[in-house]
Amino acid sequence: MPAIRRSGIARERIWCAVTLSWACVVPVHAAQVDFGVGLSFAHNSNIKRVEENPQSDWTEGAMAGLTYRESTADVSARALAQVERRHFVRNSFSDDTSGFFDGAAVWRILPRRFTWTIEDTFRQVLLDVTAPDTISNRAESNSLNTGPDLTFALSSTNSAEIGARYGRFDIKNSTADNRRYTVFGRGVHALSAQTKVSLNYEAARAYFETGAQPFPRIFRQDWFGRFENLSAVNSTIVDLGTTRVTREGGEPLDGRLARLTLSQAFSSQSAVRLALSDQFSDTYSDLIRGVTSSTAPVDTSVVVVVPGANFASGDLYDNKRGDLAYVNNDGRFGYTLQAYGRRVDFVTLENNDYREKGGNFVWTWNSGVMRFNASWDYTRRTFESDRQDTDRNYGASVTFSVNRNVTVSVQGAHSERLSTARLSSSLDNRFVLLLGYSSGFFDVQSRR
Secondary structure, three states, X not given: OHHHHHHHHHHHHHHHHHHHHHHHOOOHHHEEEEEEEEEEEEEEOOOOOOOOOOOOEEEEEEEEEEEEEEEOOOEEEEEEEEEEEEEEOOOOOOOEEEEXXXXXXXXXXXXXXXXEEEEEEEEEEEOOOOOOOOHHHEEEEEEEEEEEEEEEEOOOOEEEEEEEEEEEEEEOXXXXXXXXXXXXXXXXXXXXXXXXXXXXXXXXXXXEOOOOOOOOEEEEEXXXXXXXXXXXXXXXXXXXXXXXXXXXOOOOEEEEEEEEEEEEEOOOOEEEEEEEEEEEEOHHHHHHHHHHHOOOOOOOOOOOOOXXXXXXXXXXXXXXXXXXXXXXXXXXXXXXXXXXEEEEEEOOOHHHOEEEEEEEEEEEEEOOOEEEEEEEEEEEEEEOOOOEEEEEEXXXXXXXXXXXXXXXXXXXXXXXXXXXXXXOXXXXXXXXXXXXXXXXXXXXXXXX
C-alpha cells in the first residue's frame, strides 16, 4: 500500500509538469513568464515547537521558481511553480527538498460552447491539526481537477450546460488517496446581462484504495438553485439546495447545501466581502476551491476569501463557515482585515470535530525602493474532547531593492501556541535573511 501511495504523488508531480508545460507552449507574445531564485539563512529559537527543552537551529535554504500568466481569446492560464531545498545546520531535522505548484487554465476550444478546464495544486498540508506545525507533521499533497464544459444556447435568455471532471487527491504516505469522477448539468436563465438564475445537479463518485478507508466508494449528489449577479462594483452569488452522500456499506447521509457570497467595492481602492457556507466538504474539494478562487484578478474590486483546507483527511466533514474581509490599497499603502468562524463535524472521525474562530491583519507600505510588511493572525480551535488550542503569530519584514532585479529581505516572526493539553504549548521566535533575484514580477519567498 505505501508503494501505491508514493507512486500516486509521483504521478501528480508529472501532472504538475504537464500542466505547466501545456500552459507554456502557447505563443510567447501572448504570455508573461517570470522567474526567480533566492538564498535564505534563518534561525529558530524552538524549531520543533515543544513546551519543554526547546532546541534552536539555523537553516540554510535555496529556492527557485517561475510564474506564468496568459490571457487571450482562446486561453486563460496562470501557474506558479517553485522548488526549495533546506539544510538544518544542527541536524534538528533531516535535510529536505519540497515543491509547490498552483495553476489553472481554461482552453476555449469553441468560444461560448466548448471549453476545457484544468486545475492543480501541489503543496504540503498538516497531518494532525492538534500537533505543532513542523516538518514531521507535514506531507506532500496534490489535488487535480480537469474536464470539459459544453454550453447549448436554447434561446436568447436560456441555455443548458453540461460538463464532466476527472479528479485525483494524493497525500504522501497516507490512506486518503482517491480518484473521483464528476458530472454536472445546469439550466440557466438570464434575467439581464449581469443577473442569472439556474437549476443545478452535480454527481460525483470517489474511489479509495482498497482497505484504506472504512467506505471504499462514495457517491455524492447535489441539487441546488443559484442566483448570480455580477458587476464591476458588486456581486452576489447565492446557492440553496440539498446534498445526499451514499457510502458503500454505510447509511446515506442527507444535508443542507447553502452558500452566500457578497462583495461591494466602495471605491477603486477599497472593498468588503462576506462569505457564508454550510455544506459537506473534504480536503480535496477545499484545496481545489482554493485554486479556483486564486484565479481571480488582483484588484481592489475583488476580495478573495479562500476557505481552503490546510490539513490532510480522506473523510467527509460538515463544514459551516463564515468570513468577513475588508481590503484597502492605493498602490503605496494597503491593508487587509479578515475575521472568520468555522465548525467542522467529521462523518467518520467524530473525535476530531472542532470549532474554530480567528482573524488576521496584513499591513503593507511600498516606496518603490523599500517595502515594509507587518502581519498578525489569531486562531482558537476547540475540540469535542474539550481540548483548546490558541495560536498567535506576529511578523514583520523589510525588503530593500538593490536594483530592479535584486532584493534583500529581513524578516522576524513570533509564534506561540497555548493549549489545554499537556505539553502542547510552545513559543518560537524566527529570524530570516533572504537574498532574492527576480526577472520581473516573481515574488521570491518560501512557500512551504
